[in-house]
Amino acid sequence: MKRGTFISVEGIDGAGKSTHVEFIRDYIKEHGKEVIITREPGGTVLGEKIRELLLTSEHMHHNTELLLYFASRQELIRQVIVPNLDAGVWVIADRFVDASIAYQGGGRALGIEKIKQVYALLEPHLTTDMTFLFDVPLELALDRLSRGRELDRIELESREFFERVQSSYHQLAKEEPERIKTVMTNQPVKYTRDLLTKYLDDLLKRSS
């Protein structure tokens, strides 16, 4: 059986990830593939408890935050991502390791090297086949956030924090252009979807 394709979606809060993730799933499904969406932090019973801690606790050491995100991810990998990929199912991860590099490595200024050391502990050491990085000018993302729902602990961070997160994402996309595809969302939704469709067609072709 052919292994499933592993996709992740990333971006600063307000960049448009939630607007497109179900579109991506439906497009893949229409092309005859079984597909699931996972979310991080969370996606398993233990992971959802960790999510609650991460998004609602008042304060924690940056290392604690980093390790909790990875603890949730390890459970998700072993319980959900790997068994599905092995069974030929496509997996769309609503955030994966790149989020830790951008938010904890960049946003919290822990540095990429430290995140990579923790990443090395994951079993197995998975990498995505393709990552969509949703991106908008920071002002627009912050404006979207301020108009939206109630904000969680991370979304309440400063503008400087999100600047560092975004610039880490840009750095990653520059280092790995084959894997990470930047998709601008300051254009109409249809424009974004047309671009996504091109990348998805390419992935579908590769897997056939």
Ligand SMILES: Nc1ncnc2c1ncn2[C@@H]1O[C@H](COP(=O)(O)OP(=O)(O)O)[C@@H](O)[C@H]1O
């Ligand atoms: N091209 C686009 N792609 C995605 N979102 C867009 C686009 N144009 C406008 N928007 C709006 O921006 C907001 C993005 O919010 P959301 O998808 O919840 O972001 P995230 O999940 O990344 O925090 C939505 O209100 C959406 O309607």
Ligand SMILES: Cc1cn([C@H]2C[C@H](O)[C@@H](COP(=O)(O)OP(=O)(O)O)O2)c(=O)[nH]c1=O
């Ligand atoms: C996966 C991950 C998420 N995060 C942050 C980004 C988000 O602000 C928050 C929750 O992610 P997410 O569920 O994507 O946010 P939303 O509820 O807006 O869809 O966790 C990290 O800081 N590090 C990580 O490794």
